[in-house]
Amino acid sequence: MGQYIYGIDLGGTTVKMGLFDNEGNIIDKWEIVTRKEDNGSQILPDIAASVQDKNSEKNIAIEEIEGIGIGVPGPVTEDGRVLKCANLGWGVLSVTDELRRLTGISKARAGNDANVAALGEQWRGGGRGFDSIVMVTLGTGIGGGIIQNGKILTGSNGAAGEIGHIKVNFNETATCGCGGHGCLEQYSSATAIMRHARELVTVTEEESYLRQFETEKITGKEIFDGYKAGDNLAKQVVKRFAEYLGIGLSHVTAVVDTQAFVIGGGVSKNGQAVIDVIREEYEKNVTLFALKGKEFRLAELGNDAGMYGAVRMVME
């Protein structure tokens, strides 16, 4: 087994790059810009060039490298093909073939970024000790990743775990980013709770902890601080957030019967209160004994989860 593994997390604005040893300990990490011009054709060559620079800097020979793994912000099939990645301007592209060709590293693995981050958390983060987790990332949207027996559940088109687009409200008229109506991420993403809180502050006159902030500066932190302090508006916001998430996660577990949910993304930085309220609503929506009492954990690796998961894919 080669001594080094590269773990890459390709995002829409930056590429997070990590050099790891073959036991998964991080040696170095850095970032490069994601150049999206020209249909994203420079992205993989930029990554390869950065890997080559690092090899030179650290005096690493190509045969000392076990492999390279990458998380990509779009569906990726089990054989490492992207079918479409609108964010990056990519159409069909074999990411693994290209990475092999460009870097000269013979073992390359690719996965969807949310799935790869889930693998990272299961291996080294909040999901440690469980074989099977569902990772839920509450950020701008809602990302999901499902790990079964230590492996990513990819799905036939690489779209397994897209739980942000489970439809939870059939009366919604506002349109989700996906074109649908009533998707989970319209209610329980960081964006959604900020929007909801700002709306309530604007359209109601009720006294609230939240009113001490400029409306546009109310974020998840202010909402959860208010919630913990017993503020009524904040409680309404958190209640709706958790109710829809409880419904969505009850659907997920009826399908995969996971051991644990790991909650990540910006919203999860508000700590145990987030877990507690989601768990409470989840339990209201499950009746089968085998689906009750699931574990809930906070994610631990933050922005590094993708790099760790990318490395783990190479080690499998």
Next chain:
Amino acid sequence: MGQYIYGIDLGGTTVKMGLFDNEGNIIDKWEIVTRKEDNGSQILPDIAASVQDKNSEKNIAIEEIEGIGIGVPGPVTEDGRVLKCANLGWGVLSVTDELRRLTGISKARAGNDANVAALGEQWRGGGRGFDSIVMVTLGTGIGGGIIQNGKILTGSNGAAGEIGHIKVNFNETATCGCGGHGCLEQYSSATAIMRHARELVTVTEEESYLRQFETEKITGKEIFDGYKAGDNLAKQVVKRFAEYLGIGLSHVTAVVDTQAFVIGGGVSKNGQAVIDVIREEYEKNVTLFALKGKEFRLAELGNDAGMYGAVRMVME
């Protein structure tokens, strides 16, 4: 590899038993009664005795038997343990250990009956040619089984694929068999559509194809015959059936991104019309391109699916 495999489908009233060759061709099949008295303690001994009788009849030596597989009507973990099976009166029980001990066959495999039937259909039935399917059995309740890359997705407590208990209606006051409210099987099982049709016939005065039958004799066949003939009441029944199923299956695919849905159980005997109306409603509820255009197939093995799947578990 031994020459013979036993495939068993344990139901609440009868046990379907099959003797197969090691390529999965059926040699013989028969049934015995499921004796539930005494907390179901006679069930596995009865099965073992029936296996021994068959071995004598066919002159099969124990070392010629590759293994025995069984589907059980309750959650079964990956290591073959039942945690609870109210139907049979069982508490925690290692079905595989018991079968090995009672039959002397060293390789035993057990799974949940719906999951095992799904494996049978994927291997030899309507799911042939796909690696990953979701099987939906529309009977008294709704059973589900998920096959990923040719293997059963079991879940941590053996409850993966329990899609009949996905909550699809949040305004329901009637109670589901599981104790919940608004579960998919309250709308889309064979029982549910019969109940709905009988209600409509009773509480409305509208002319209908369905009125030529005694109310209590209206079953899925009459409903779908009426539907195909353009009858308005039958169309209402089928529409609600398919709407909820379309919602539920859209949740399922956002989680596992399957290749194909295989529809089985009594309702599926009404043929292509069943598939067409479910597909139409499913497509309304998915927006991500990777989840659109899934294949829908009718199950083909009927009551034998469980025996085939049980055999397949042994072959893996």
